[in-house]
Amino acid sequence: MKTYRGNITITKENYKEWREKLKSVENITGYLYINSQVKLDNLKSIGGNLSINSQAKLDNLKSIGGYLSINSQAKLDNLKSVSGDLYIYSQAKLEAKNLKSVSWDLYINSQAKLDNLKSVSGNLSINSPIAKSTNKLIDRLIKSKQKRRLYINNVEFEKSLFNKVRRDELSASQVFSLKNIEQRRIAYEIMDKAKMKKLKSFKVLDKKTDKYGHEMKIVVFKIKGFEKEFKYLNCICPSTQREYFLETQSNKCQLAKARSFGLEKVNFIKEY
Amino acid sequence: MQAMRHGDLALVPLKKLPEGLTEEKAKTIMTGSNDNPHTFDNGKLYFKDADEFVFGYLAAKNTTLCHKEHGKKVKGKLLRVAKIPDGIYELRKQCEFVNEEIMPVKD
Numbered sequence: 195m196k197t198y199r200g201n202i203t204i205t206k207e208n209y210k211e212w213r214e215k216l217k218s219v220e221n222i223t224g225y226l227y228i229n230s231q232v233k234l235d236n237l238k239s240i241g242g243n244l245s246i247n248s249q250a251k252l253d254n255l256k257s258i259g260g261y262l263s264i265n266s267q268a269k270l271d272n273l274k275s276v277s278g279d280l281y282i283y284s285q286a287k288l289e290a291k292n293l294k295s296v297s298w299d300l301y302i303n304s305q306a307k308l309d310n311l312k313s314v315s316g317n318l319s320i321n322s323p324i325a326k327s328t329n330k331l332i333d334r335l336i337k338s339k340q341k342r343r344l345y346i347n348n349v350e351f352e353k354s355l356f357n358k359v360r361r362d363e364l365s366a367s368q369v370f371s372l373k374n375i376e377q378r379r380i381a382y383e384i385m386d387k388a389k390m391k392k393l394k395s396f397k398v399l400d401k402k403t404d405k406y407g408h409e410m411k412i413v414v415f416k417i418k419g420f421e422k423e424f425k426y427l428n429c430i431c432p433s434t435q436r437e438y439f440l441e442t443q444s445n446k447c448q449l450a451k452a453r454s455f456g457l458e459k460v461n462f463i464k465e466y
Numbered sequence: 467m468q469a470m471r472h473g474d475l476a477l478v479p480l481k482k483l484p485e486g487l488t489e490e491k492a493k494t495i496m497t498g499s500n501d502n503p504h505t506f507d508n509g510k511l512y513f514k515d516a517d518e519f520v521f522g523y524l525a526a527k528n529t530t531l532c533h534k535e536h537g538k539k540v541k542g543k544l545l546r547v548a549k550i551p552d553g554i555y556e557l558r559k560q561c562e563f564v565n566e567e568i569m570p571v572k573d
Contacts, residue, residue: 375562440562454560455476456517456520457476459467460469460476460478462468462476463468466531
């Protein structure tokens with residue numbers, strides 16, 4: 195087996211040179227970073243990490259000793275194992291029909307066709323919007339009793355809630371009843387917003403545009419089994435642009451925001 | 467009243483520090499349940515619970531607040547930064563009313 199010892203970064207400036215050097219190489223001991231289109235027909239194993247940031251054709255690659263990071267489209271039909279983490283970033287697409295095991299964590303932010311992946315030893319992290327194929331893959335992986343941490347958009351969930359949220363199985367009232375506002379935010383993000391209309395009593399009490407151009411609202415609704423109505427300040431964080439629902443007792447947006455910090459009237463001169 | 471907001475943390479200017487405070491050596495002002503701490507560079511931090519909202523004070527001098535999500539991006543750095551004017555600030559955490567009780571915001 196012809197081996198190249200060392201690390202390689204392929205760029206648009208050097209790809210012709212590497213294509214020649216690696217023509218008959220079957221094993222690379224270090225890492226391989228692909229930043230320009232390349233075709234390496236004989237490569238079978240990489241000892242270190244593989245990062246694919248541009249279209250790559252690695253038809254015979256079977257194993258990766260480190261992590262695999264996909265930022266582009268990649269078809270790795272013969273890949274069987276990844277010894278580190280597997281990251282599939284947004285806008286990327288990975289097809290690896292023979293991949294059976296990932297030894298560390300799996301992060302899916304985009305599309306993945308991993309029909310034979312049966313074992314992930316570490317944590318599972320997915321991003322919304324969650325594709326049906328991702329949910330099917332997670333269904334398969336989650337069956338094992340192995341203890342692991344489960345994340346959606348970097349927010350941790352315990353198993354049963356993770357499953358309900360990723361499949362959008364919670365009703366609007368259940369989403370709003372979640373105690374952790376980050377989990378509530380993610381569940382709301384994933385939730386089909388048409389469910390809100392099913393809350394017969396849903397209405398907007400007050401509406402205001404904040405100084406960053408985002409709409410703030412006070413929304414109220416009733417939930418069966420609860421005597422009092424639920425009232426939330428619906429606002430957008432100027433730094434992250436994330437939408438939040440904070441439970442409140444106030445009927446006006448400004449007052450609700452001030453009271454969430456224990457103040458009656460406040461002018462936030464700067465918000466980060 | 468004027469104030470600044472750094473995510474779920476509010477900084478309300480005060481004329482002077484309350485008496486009987488001890489300076490903290492820690493650089494973490496507050497950590498949310500999602501493990502994203504509000505930290506700072508330069509200045510002096512004091513913890514003292516005054517009520518459900520007020521949990522401490524910050525004497526800012528050339529102070530920068532740092533957080534993973536709140537503030538301006540700095541090239542090559544993981545944390546975002548927010549430079550604040552020199553002065554004394556009361557530190558308030560954001561809370562919500564859950565079942566008529568005041569609960570800290572979990573973000």
